[in-house]
Amino acid sequence: MARLVMKFGGTSVANIERIRNVALHVKREVDAGNEVAVVVSAMSGKTNELVAWCRDISPLHDAREYDAVVASGEIVTAGLLAIALQNLGIGARSWQGWQIPILTSDAHGSARIESIHGDEIVKRFAERQEVAVVAGFQGLHKATGRVTTLGRGGSDTSAVALAAAIKADRCDIYTDVDGVYTTDPRVVPKARRMDKIAFEEMLEMASLGAKVLQVRSVEVAMVHGVKTYVRSSFDPPDNPSPGTLICHEEDIVEQQVVTGIAFTRDEAQVTLRRVADKPGVAAAIFVPLAEANINVDMIIQVVSDDTTTTDLTFTVPAADYEKARQVLEKAQPMIGYTNLQGATDLVKVSAIGIGMRSHAGVAARAFKALAEKGINIRAITTSEIKFSVLIDAAYTELAVRTLHMLYGLDKV
Amino acid sequence: MARLVMKFGGTSVANIERIRNVALHVKREVDAGNEVAVVVSAMSGKTNELVAWCRDISPLHDAREYDAVVASGEIVTAGLLAIALQNLGIGARSWQGWQIPILTSDAHGSARIESIHGDEIVKRFAERQEVAVVAGFQGLHKATGRVTTLGRGGSDTSAVALAAAIKADRCDIYTDVDGVYTTDPRVVPKARRMDKIAFEEMLEMASLGAKVLQVRSVEVAMVHGVKTYVRSSFDPPDNPSPGTLICHEEDIVEQQVVTGIAFTRDEAQVTLRRVADKPGVAAAIFVPLAEANINVDMIIQVVSDDTTTTDLTFTVPAADYEKARQVLEKAQPMIGYTNLQGATDLVKVSAIGIGMRSHAGVAARAFKALAEKGINIRAITTSEIKFSVLIDAAYTELAVRTLHMLYGLDKV
Secondary structure, three states, X not given: OOEEEEEEOHHHHOOHHHHHHHHHHHHHHHHOOOEXXXXXXXXXXXXXXXXXXXXXXXXXXXHHHHHHHHOHHHHHHHHHHHHHHHHOOOOEEEEOOOOOOEEEOOOOOOOOEEEEOOHHHHHHHHHHOOEEEEEOOEEEEXXXXXXXXXXXXXXXXXXXXXHHHOOOOEEEEXXXXXXXXXXXXXXXXXXXXXXXXXXXXXXXXXXXXXXXXOHHXXXXXXXXXXXXXXXXXXXXXXXXXXXXXXXXXXXXXXXXXXXXEEEEEXXXXXXXXXXXXXXXXXXXXXHHHHHOXXXXXXXXXXXXXXXXXXXXXXXXXXXXXXXXXXXXXHOXXXXXXXXXXXXEXXXXXXXXXXXXXXXXXXXXXXXXXXXXXXXXXXXXXXXXXEEEEEEEXXXXXXXXXXXXXXXXXXXX | OOEEEEEEOHHHHOOHHHHHHHXXXXXXXXXXXXEEEEEEOOOOOHHHHHHHHHHHHOOOOOHHHHHHHHOHHHHHHHHHHHHHHHHOOOOEEEEOOOOOOXXXXXXXXXXXXEEXXXXXXXXXXXXXXXXXXXXXXXXXXXXXXXXXXXXXXXXXXXXXXXXXXXXXXXXXXXXXXXXXXXXXXXXXXXXXXXXXXXXXXXXXXXXXXXXXXXXXHHHHHHXXXXXXXXXXXXXXXXXXXXXXXXXXXXXXXXXXXXXXXXXXXXXXXXXXXXEEOOOOHHHHHHHHHHHOOOOOOOEEEEEOOOOOEEEEEEEEEHHHHHHHHHHHHHOHHHHOOOXXXXXXXXXXXXXXXXXXXXXXXXXXXXXXXXXXXXXOOOEEEEEOOEEEEEEEHHHHHHHHHHHHHHOOXXXX
């Protein structure tokens, strides 16, 4: 007997038929004698519809009201799945965030879970053999009594945090793919499903574009050591594949230097020429951008040919490119650059692997391989366990396939 | 300055444009210096969609889960209207049933409101000039912490009960018609909008088929003496018509004998011949029907030609007719009737008026008028302030128009 949390995303509960299918997955675990809590997302498309209504009514909507509205989608799925389980003869009840409660900060729209009171759920496992069906993505800010949401993909975090709270043996994240792949199989048909991946690697993969899990959920799993599986709800309920286990580094026997290749499309690059090389100039650039809610990513500073000034390059989401230009043009007198250059239609390709820590020259091999394919690298950033290159979007597939093969990730 | 509750039904909030229009109605009252609480239904069609999903998943769904699911529609509207009001510069926040809380019984699907804690809402009127936007139709059962719903049309009851709880000066029920009519204007073009109607009359009108208000809401308004107006949200927000006031009998100066004509379609009639005329036989008939959730309406018992037996006639909704026959055929040995007769395609037409109390022969005039038109009356029931006749559905319009004219209700 084990205690587990099963999480099902929007495509897994997209309609009544799929919710019935999810109930069969839950039944399998219950029949095996497990104590089960299920976390569900809204039916596919529902959250988008609710978000669109909020925006339609007013572009500057109150985040507290937005949260109340968008959190309703998960309430519906939780109730419907509870009914579907009961229909299979399984005791079940739905839980909304405020009922458990899942207490969060008051950062509406991107609240952080502070505590989950899972005692009643655990008690009901023992006393009633009852499955808890929990509405994901949502919580309660205690002091104000308002409903909060955790941000896009927040149900992953709900699931992992619930698993930590009820001391579950594992957390199974069901999605529309059967695990974590070495890269996007739509780009590289030879991409392999991994059996295991370390938390740190998964964190980088998720941050750098792999959409399989919300970044925050991986952080929570790592901090609390929640054994997390990524699995497919489209596998047959009576015989699903095991998926990919996300676990501590030391639980992975055969380490590879590079574990996966991630990429994010729709990047834009901004370069400011001959910025005065003096204290405070970085703040003059990045504070106005932050105030305009523009996410700045790769930042590269190089001394320009003239040694009293510096050239500064960074990336922003392509959607924010025009806004960033306007902000920087307005701030020109404060920053004092001579020239603003930019480019859109870029992609950031990253290679991730804990093995990089102990292997030198991993990135250098990539630069060489990309150069041999005629791919121009516009910017590079590196960290302990990953490196990223910024290239023209036209070369995305070529670059990803090149790196995937270079590091021996192709299916054999 | 007055304190008021405004209630908007599903068609009034059917889409974003209409929600914006509702916000203008609320703004008019706020600008006039009033303290305003708004109660909203789900967007038109949403509740039906949620109900259909519950039924699809399992015909025998858990009423507690059903309530959690269907109550989500009102949450969405409340949040969206709060945003729309803020967009007009009006302070507003949404309230879900459990947040206020609106405490109810645990009769899921048709819960009764037990208490409403309106203190915080009233405090915010004074301190923040904040409009309270309340999700109708829903409440909280305190002991179990589960969400409850009040049954179809329950938002009317939410509004009237809230008005009583916060001691509102009046409760305006906005709908798609501009008041209560002497009968359905689609059937009788000469139907008149009433300026006033007594609670008791409105109660009968609602019970007997006028769909303008939920029956329970009229009861609550009557008990607590809530001055309730029925108005139209489709009137121009800057110049709406006053609607119909539902009030105590003594506040109506010019009493009419008959106030309105109501009707319910899709009735069926069941007659049991030669039922043994002995104690317990009524229970043998009506207990099995109640257990099968069949609503029995008009019941008429007459001694049959043989004096030791009796004939029993009653009506059921046409949709339940076949089920009722089956139940009664199964119970035949217990009841002991000789013959079961029935008819469908019937309609019940009722005339309502407090004036009937003090005027004799009101019903008799109707029977004569209907007979003169060749309309056969299959059953009659009467009470202090109304009488009903059961006739063939084909004569519905003729009967309603005949009675409408007979009692002087036609527009002059």
